[in-house]
Amino acid sequence: MKSRSQLSRRRVLALTGAGAAVAAFPFVRPSFAQGGPLKVGLMLPYSGTYAQLGEAITRAIELYVKQKGGALAGRQITFVKLDDESEPPKGAENTTKLIEGEKVDVLIGTVHSGVAMAMAKIAREAGLPTINPNAGADVLTRALCAKNIFRTSFANGQVGLATGKAAAEAGIKTAVSFTWDYAAGKEMIAGFAEAFTAGGGKVLKEITIPFPTVEFQSALAEIANWQPEITHSFFSGGGAVKYIKDYAAAKLGIPLWGPGFLTDGVEAAVGAAGDGVKTVLHYADDVDNPENKAFRKDYTDAYKVPPDVFAVQGWDTMQLLEAGLKAVGGDVSKRDAMFAAMSTASFKSPRGPFDISAAHNPIQNFYLRELKGGKNVLIKTVATKFSDPGTGCKLAS
DSSP: OOOOSSSOHHHHHHHHHHHHHTTTSTTOOOOOOTTSOEEEEEEEOOSSTTHHHHHHHHHHHHHHHHHTTTEETTEEEEEEEEEOTTOGGGHHHHHHIIIIISOOSEEEOOSSHHHHHHHHHHHHHHTOOEEESSOOOGGGGTTTOOTTEEESSOOHHHHHHHHHHHHHHTTOOEEEEEEESSHHHHHHHHHHHHHHHHTTOEEEEEEEEOTTOOOOHHHHHHHHHHOOSEEEEEOOHHHHHHHHHHHHHHTOOOOEEEEGGGTTTOHHHHGGGGTTOEEEESOOTTOOSHHHHHHHHHHHHHHSSOOOHHHHHHHHHHHHHHHHHHHTTTOTTOHHHHHHHHHTOEEEETTEEEEEOTTSOEEEEEEEEEEETTEEEEEEEEEEEEOOOOTTOOTTO
């Protein structure tokens, strides 16, 4: 089957061979001139369900570097892009292609939690500076945390906890949760249930379907039978578009809630069907700070479309990387010093204040939004400097 990655077919074959050749001597890296270009690998989805998410992250990353004159901490930046296709079985091979085949100095990836799990295992062994701009698998910044791996997005459970907290505080007493049957969905509804129950609510039923199935009718009928006060759902990308339209067409009369990924990046595609959907996320279009206003203008001017949460995560990925590079004068061989600087990074983001937890997960605000006229309108801040518990992470010990 022809590869859909950014690498040529010949290059893919060459890299596969290279990966096999270095197996006995893993992750031996050549010396290089610190004044030369810094090679950054982007392992993101550029095709399939999550393609638009990968593109938004990439655009923001490239915009950040462009605004810095093409360099960070005195090092010119070059990118190597690889389409991971949101295929977990290919995750380890693709990571090895970038680390051993392309000899990238920094790895950025990815969107799909299953792919991120495979990527993290290889990156952890290599000790390479690695930043995760989206995939929220809880374990990555809990039991499987690593000193060289940082996240600039969220933990799935963290988003679920904030959403459940917001729903309980809104006086809602019953909910049905519905999501894809994979790590991201299950962890978000688990977090939601924990906080919602603690706040006096009750989850009547948790419904799942296989990823990336987009046949929702039987589940919608089941939700109608339960008659909860709200439906709490996680879908994203193209699946979210189909779900929101099907949900509106079903005319259940039950308000739809979810983590912000349900609507982010698909506002225009869902049209009027999305009006009234409430979501909780660490970003809202109209967060009122200078950084967000400037970011939204610059991104829209550059790409003729407004940014979404995925773009913000890409932007902050580069803010975090720059903080680490500045601390070592661009010398990525000084890994311990670089990781120490990234571990204590604190900066102003379009999303609000950004800090890093001991487990390398963002400490951030969460916002309740409502989709109206193609825009996620900010209702209120529901949690400030909200951190994932980082259960099982031993980095701080």
